[in-house]
Amino acid sequence: MKAYFAGGCFWCVTPIYKIYGVDSVVCGYSGGDEVNPSYEDVKSQKTGHRETIELTYDEGNVDYDKLLDIYLANVDPFDGEGQFIDKGFSYTLAIYYQNEKELKLAQEKIAELEATSGKKTQIALEPFKSFYKxxxxxxxxxxxxxEAFEEELKSSGRK
Structure with a gap:
């Protein structure tokens, strides 16, 4: 199975999922229409893509529901400008759903978070179109x- 989440800087969210038994995490770009964009293209905020991770997982080890919990626990769901020090559309949050079951689960998790926090989340729910590594x-x-990664976590406010 695969899942696609935009959680801000893809470097920062990659290792989190490896802890929870996800088979692989690939950094890439999703959401826009430009074919095979580069990092510089996406970072320039001109492609409509977000930095996104592609998770390959076995539902026997971790299910989509748990992946959503991990995602929501490791982002600032109320920041519509990006994540931590990374600002701009390419760093905004999105859950790219592939079917109605994923959409329904994401909607339920977001509604629950909004109800408990009393705040509106800034997470786009979009149908999955494509993913570019x-x-x-x-x-x-x-x-x-x-060392650079550790510094990124500290300076970004994630750690």
């Missing part, structure tokens, strides 16, 4: 650049 230097950034 980011350049290799962005894959597993936290493993390739541990």
């Amino acid at each position: 980011a350049e290799e230097e962005h894959q597993d950034y936290y493993l390739k650049n541990p």
Whole structure:
């Protein structure tokens, strides 16, 4: 199974899912119409894409419901400008659903969060269109650049 979440900086959200038994996490771009955009294209805010992660998972290990819980616990769902220090459309939140079941689960989780917080979330729910894998230097950034990654987490306000 696959799931697609835009959670701000894709470097920052990648390792979280590996802790919870997701088979693979791929950094990339989703949501826009431009075919095969580059990191610079997306970062320039001109493509309509968001930094997105593609999760490959086995429902026997972790289900979509749990993936949504992990997602919501690791983003600021009320920030419509981006995430932490990363601002701009490409860093905004989105859940790209692939079927009615995923949409319904996401709607339920968001409604529950809004009810308990008393605030309106800023998470787009959009049908999945396409996913373009980011350049290799962005894959597993936290493993390739541990010191820079740690600094990114601290300076971003995520840690």
